Amino acid sequence: MKRKANVNTDLCVACGCCVKVCPKSAISVPDGVFAVVDSTLCVGCGKCAKECPASVIDIVGVHDEK
Ligand code: SF4
C-alpha cells in the first residue's frame, strides 16, 4: 500500500504553504480555492501535512492502482 496526501478541501484556506514544500510538485492550488494532490506524483512524504497551518492534510494509505 502506498501513502498519499489527502486534503480536506472544505477546510483548506488556499495559503499555498504546502505547494512550496512539496519535493515532487505534487500539490497545487489550481483554482485558488483549495489544494489538489496529484496522486501520480505524490510519494506520501508528509512535508505538506507538517507545513499546513490549518492542519487539513492527512497522509493516508491507498491501494496501488491497477
Ligand atoms: S506528501 Fe510529500 S509528495 Fe505528497 S503532496 Fe505532500 S509534500 Fe508532496
Ligand code: SF4
Ligand atoms: S498548506 Fe494547508 S491550508 Fe494551505 S493550501 Fe495547503 S492544504 Fe490548503
